[in-house]
Amino acid sequence: xxxxxxxxxxxxxxxxxxxxxxxxxxxxxxxxxxxxxxxxxxxxxxxxxxxxxxxxxxxxxxxxxxxxxxxxxxxxxxxxxxxxxxxxxxxxxxxxxxxxxxxxxxxxxxxxxxxxxxxxxxxxxxxxxxxxxxxxxxxxxxxxxxxx
Amino acid sequence: xxxxxxxxxxxxxxxxxxxxxxxxxxxxxxxxxxxxxxxxxxxxxxxxxxxxxxxxxxxxxxxxxxxxxxxxxxxxxxxxxxxxxxxxxxxxxxxxxxxxxxxxxxxxxxxxxxxxxxxxxxxxxxxxxxxxxxxxxxxxxxxxxxxxxxxxxxxxxxxxxx
Numbered sequence: 554x555x556x557x558x559x560x561x562x563x564x565x566x567x568x569x570x571x572x573x574x575x576x577x578x579x580x581x582x583x584x585x586x587x588x589x590x591x592x593x594x595x596x597x598x599x600x601x602x603x604x605x606x607x608x609x610x611x612x613x614x615x616x617x618x619x620x621x622x623x624x625x626x627x628x629x630x631x632x633x634x635x636x637x638x639x640x641x642x643x644x645x646x647x648x649x650x651x652x653x654x655x656x657x658x659x660x661x662x663x664x665x666x667x668x669x670x671x672x673x674x675x676x677x678x679x680x681x682x683x684x685x686x687x688x689x690x691x692x693x694x695x696x697x698x699x700x701x
Numbered sequence: 702x703x704x705x706x707x708x709x710x711x712x713x714x715x716x717x718x719x720x721x722x723x724x725x726x727x728x729x730x731x732x733x734x735x736x737x738x739x740x741x742x743x744x745x746x747x748x749x750x751x752x753x754x755x756x757x758x759x760x761x762x763x764x765x766x767x768x769x770x771x772x773x774x775x776x777x778x779x780x781x782x783x784x785x786x787x788x789x790x791x792x793x794x795x796x797x798x799x800x801x802x803x804x805x806x807x808x809x810x811x812x813x814x815x816x817x818x819x820x821x822x823x824x825x826x827x828x829x830x831x832x833x834x835x836x837x838x839x840x841x842x843x844x845x846x847x848x849x850x851x852x853x854x855x856x857x858x859x860x861x862x863x
Contacts, residue, residue: 557754579759582726582748607726609719611784618723619772619787620765627761631751643752646760650791 558641580628600629602662617657626694630678633666644698651694660684708777709734710859737778737810741770744803756800767822767836770808775818775840778810783848785840792836
């Protein structure tokens, strides 16, 4: 067992996704947080991107960098899979596609992921990201990951 | 024709004017800016690692690199001084980037229409024929009035730059 798989196993057992973020440098760099919320259909992992100057791309508006938005969503999908699947390795991204539908303001943002299809090796994940209004997403994305 | 001198300065301003923003957090810089074309560099740093067991950088950091290089290729394809918000972007990851080495992104705007600039980009390390990632990204053009207003606001800063 590697140090990483220990962390993942414990985070799953204790339902402490923040512990996974701590060992993923890029998630920490973005300042991500994670927690579970209760939804009508059960528990759901919620990823948070707190408002931070370090994620700003256009200072005049100010607006979040499109890359920070994309990076956050892609990392959200990675963490979602690490918490939900059996795999002990970080899933490898194959492709990622994002639609920016509203400007990302310098405010807190959240993402929620759902596994659209899980095959033997490939997983398709859908990712939604919003700020003040969950019904008005700022970006939607999809990705394929390889799992071993 | 785009005024490349002004566009290079605008790019420099966007990248450097706001210490602590996402560009400086990633250490992103532009190596080249030509008419509708850019090359950007993402240095390797521990902070962008996605897999702590291998030291391979996260795809999200490559998305940021490609979004930036394509975005400025779009800006550098326009006759007027403007900025282009990303409409959508797709990245295909060909191979993991080798740790402890920078990643470069070469981007090109291959079609400019009234509303949209179509771009493509390739991320690579030593050999552009062995890409780390490929991307297509489309950017929206701002209304001419908004662009003109923005240019009026920004040009005095650009004139004062080296």
